[in-house]
Amino acid sequence: MNNHNQLITLNFRIQNETIPIDKVNINQPLSVPVKKALKDNNQVRELEDWVVTFNGSQLDISQKIENLGLSDGDTLKLTLTEGGGGDR
């Protein structure tokens, strides 16, 4: 695989906004484009406050993008961690 093929675009939906992140290197951990999407969306909550899901499955953002089976143009969803009864 050449360098060009290692760069993909991932979309991140944060509530109603969809943030495209271009030129994502599939050898990076998923946390890298997630951080960028949060920054582009002006989110102040920290990275660990978010859960990333794709197609009904939760993703480990420390994993390399290539190993998560993500493809060019995929849209991932970011949901805030939020507690119920035991949470303030």
Added chain:
Amino acid sequence: MTANQFQFVDERVTRLKYERQIENFERLESSYRREGIITLSIEFPYFEFAFFAKETLVQIKNPLIIPEKTLVIRTPLPLCLFSIKIDYTNFDTIPPSISIINLFTSKKERNVQFAPYITPDQQNKRSLIDERFKSINQNVLIPDSKQDLFFCLRGIKEYHEHPQHNGDSWLLYRIDGKGDIRTILDQLQLYSIVNYNKLLSQQLKLEFGNG
């Protein structure tokens, strides 16, 4: 349709805010549908949805078929985890109310196929009061004193009216999107469909004996 709750806010105001919720939802409806959230009904002041898992994975231990071995059946058979009715009466003076309903009749239901929960890695650990939930799952669908099920989540009427949460007023969250239809659906999807899929990946196992 008659509202279950008394409408004390000017209905025009609630209708306007409800219509905004419809707009918010409709922008993402196709995405929610792909994820397993199916719209049953949208009629003021309610939304009704069914939450589906897309497949089931069952291992059958049946000595008649394969002695002392397990037969694995992975099937794209959808499973309705539960159905809900969201009631936006008086929104957003008060938060939306959610009840569990029967998929076919829309009547109140006390049973679900899969009860949603928050896993430790889905918790906001910095704000936890109960330290147990750093290591164990937390139920979010809980029976009240009448055994009706309610969602113990911020932004939901039943949570804010519960005596345990009388210090956690809805007014603290009213403007930050907690009662928004997208926030509710995203959270419930995470705690139900996503966690169900996690269980599938751990391979649910059903054992059968000869009768």
